[in-house]
Amino acid sequence: MTGHGYQVFAVKYAERDARRPEHFLGGDPHDGPMPMDYFVWAVVGPDRTWVVDTGFEAVDATRRRRTLVRSVTDGLAAVGIDAKAAADVILTHFHYDHVGGVRQFPSATFHVQDAEMAFATGRHMTRAVHRHAFTVDHVEHLVRAVYDERVVFHAGDDELAPGLSVHLIGGHTAGMQAVRVETDAGPVVLASDSTHYYENLEAGRPFPTVFDVGAMVEGYDTLRRLAGRDGWIVPGHDPLVFERFPGVDADLDGVAVRLDVAPALATTEITASGARDG
Secondary structure, three states, rough: OOOOOOEEEEEEEEOOOEEHHHHHOOOOOOEEOOOOOEEEEEEOOOOOOEEEEEOOOHHHHHHHHHEOOHHHHHHHHOOOOOOHOOOEEOOOOOOOOHHHHHHOOOOEEEEEEEHHHHHOHHHHHOHHHOOOOOHHHHHHHHHHHHHHHOEEEEEEOEEOOEEEEEEEEEEEEEEEOOEEEEEEEEEEEEEEOOOHHHHHHHHHHOOOOOHHHHHHHHHHHHHHHHHHHOEEEEEEEEEHHHHOOEEOOHOOOOOEEEOOOOOOOOOEEEEEOEEEEO
16 A cells, blocks of 8 residues: 555644543543643645644634634644645534634635535524534635635545545534545544544543434444554544654644654553543
């Protein structure tokens, strides 16, 4: 298998303090700290760059009580990517922390699932339980992008370029999609919120923000199939990503890591206090 020369980056742009019961459907008996990191990702090929998700902006951080540690544009610039010039952005789903920065990509074509656009603009948004993680201004901007012919729709799994594909997972939202990248080291599966943390996947315990629990759990098996025996899965919000993958360089410590290098894998264990050992 050829890796097609792709480099893959995770770029951290925000964080929040949180506790274990917030991250598992039905709660958790260990009320210990379990912070959340917020990432965007970039797939850099020899001739073309793909950004995955757009993060959120300061107004969203204030509204949602999140800590914005840097703008997405600054984070991407640190790994050599100009958001204003980015031509292709894959949107894994339409929650505020994944599409809140769409205005920062004025030249981009957005790659989305049919099912996600229908979900974000359809009957389920009349229910607060489904719409609470969406922001109507973000969805409106994407609808306008449709009319401006800046959206490419995908109906399920699709190949975007040699060695780069999207895969409909569902579960977290109706149109949740993951991204698979064939690298020289092995397949990298950018799960985004198909699994927020390694532990959601490894323990088979869904994250509580979920549209279809059955699809979310089945999605864990899909992620494993996409990774295969030689690849790895990158969760959407786990701080352990920055522990398991190498940094880009010393100047970018805490900003970005390389995902196209085999991770230092560790089994997540729960201590008696409820904290995770990774």
